[in-house]
Amino acid sequence: MTAASRPAETPLFAGAAGDISVSFEFxxxxxxxxxxxxWDAITQLAPLDPSFVSVTYGAGGSTRERTHATVSRIVRETALVPAAHLTCVAASKDEIGEVVDQYWDAGVRHIVALRGDPPPTDGGRFVPHPEGYASAAELVEGLRKRHDFEISVAAYPEVHPEAVSAEVDLDNxxxxxxAGATRAITQFFFSTDAYFRFLDKALAAGITAPILPGIMPVTSFSAIRRMSGNTEIPGWLETMFEGLDERPGPRALVAAVAAADLCKRLYEGGVRDFHFYTLNRAEQAYAICQLLGLRPKELVG
Known part of the structure; x- marks a missing residue:
């Protein structure tokens, strides 16, 4: 093949503009x-100037105190905007109200409101507290009445595993x-078609709030399978990670490129806001942002 007939050499991430917003989950x-x-992960990712960083809440409220301690430290020691996860599980409305007031008093202005995963003792079935909220929608309404929070909620492009149907899930x-949520953040996915179809259905249903794609780099393929629920894991992805179970270094490199490629295809479809599930590891999320053209900014904190 002559130089004249060779296809133009355009690297995969050449010309990435970096005109994106990112957020990170810990x-x-x-x-x-x-x-x-x-804190090493937070320190490394902070210069990318995320719009917010969220801190999760364990099944059955099992990490309530640790979540509050982490969020409070972020407020005290960084210039980042923290979002505290909050669930309906195993707590009355009054108990949740006390937690919410503590967050507000600590300077937290963003809540990720979730129904939450039930504790194992409930056999995997969500049972509302007799004096609590029965759904995330009720929780959002309760938060709105208590303080003027920014509120994020969950969305499922490939349907929540417990939903009766896609229509019922979208209605939820x-x-x-x-009820007052500001935005939705999706469960992780690997199909851009599934995400964009979901956006179309949401818009047709009258949902105009932003729906951020949740991006999960593959740190462990077996873990992804375990967490996937209704999320389709394409054959090409499984092939890509074949033989890497015991090779964490190469696996991390492949995962970063795969996730960055997913983000690039979303970007080409018009997406400019990305939410990364970091699993408290900075390297992959940072590498993906680098490939997408995002560069560190000086933060005062």
Whole structure:
């Protein structure tokens, strides 16, 4: 093949404009070593100037205190905007109200409102507290009455595993938005078609709030399978990670490129806001942002 007939050499991420907004999700640490890992990740990702960083809440409210401690430290020691996860599980409205007031007093102005995963003792079935909220929509409404929070909720492009149908699931999202939610953040996915079809259906249902794509780099393929629920795992992705279970270094490199390619295809479809599930690891999320053209900004904190 001559030079004249060779296809133009256009690297995969050449010309990435970097005109995107990002947010990152962390989970509260259980040990001192995990705390060091979390704060290392926060320190590394902070210069990318995320629009917010969220901190998760364990099943059955099991990490309530640790979530609050992590969020409070973010407020005290960084210039980042923290979003605290809050669920309906195993708590009365009054108990949730106390937690919400503590967040407000600590300077937190953003809540990620979720129904939440039930504790294992409930057999995997959500049972509302007799004096609590029965759904995320009710929780959003309660938050709106208590303080003027910015509120994010969950969305499922490939349908929540417990939903009776896609229509019922979409109606649930609309109830959350109508109750006062600011935006939705999706469960992770690997199909851009599934995401864009979901956006079309949401718009047709009258949902105009932003729906941020949740991006999960593959740190462990077995873990992705375990967490996937109704999320389709395409054959090409499985092939891409074949033989890498015991090779964390190469697996991390492949995962970053795969996730960045997903983001690039979303970008080409008009997406400019991305939410990354970091699992308290900075390297992959940082690498993906780098490939997408996002560069560090100086933060005062």
């Amino acid at each position: 989970f509260p640490p259980k040990t001192e070593k995990m705390e060091e890992q979390l 999202l609309k109830r959350k938005i109508d």
